[in-house]
Amino acid sequence: NAGVTQTPKFRILKIGQSMTLQCAQDMNHNYMYWYRQDPGMGLKLIYYSVGAGITDKGEVPNGYNVSRSTTEDFPLRLELAAPSQTSVYFCASSPDRALTYEQYFGPGTRLTVT
């Protein structure tokens, strides 16, 4: 199993551009999550999904959109990129074992908006 994969690994965007961060998992996990990580701030939840066709906002959803058409894929869309979206983005999946929501993380995407 590849686990959770994310592409691209690095990206530089100009202000106002849009892009999609890709995330895929091959573990048949129902739960998937998008986080951003800024220095000293821990992980902030952007959006999450409890299954195909179901998504919900996390703590910091503004400026982002998601879709979940399959169990495997959970892309994150940035519209009109802003410098405040410069961050490292992590996708994670969870098997929901006994409601503990143990997370399996991808390697991250480092995004810079200039």
Next chain:
Amino acid sequence: TQLLEQSPQFLSIQEGENLTVYCNSSSVFSSLQWYRQEPGEGPVLLVTVVTGGEVKKLKRLTFQFGDARKDSSLHITAAQPGDTGLYLCAGAGETGANSKLTFGKGITLSVRP
């Protein structure tokens, strides 16, 4: 809103020393997890504790869940440079039914050879 406070925020120690770090909250969690993150990589799950008072050991790492399920500690015996990294704690809500975790801000540990 559930918050997890981790302390200390930074810790730099010599190889071979012992250390204890903490994860505290005023909220009750149904389970609590510890992750380790190395630079340029995603966090990796170390352990999950689910019962108040539970103690789990992973080689030189000992994890404890508080009796009231509001806090946790991580003790490392004879730290090694390979223990260097960011340690994150994360909790699932009291009922476990809200499908997501609350993360602390993390503890940056540096173990000098």
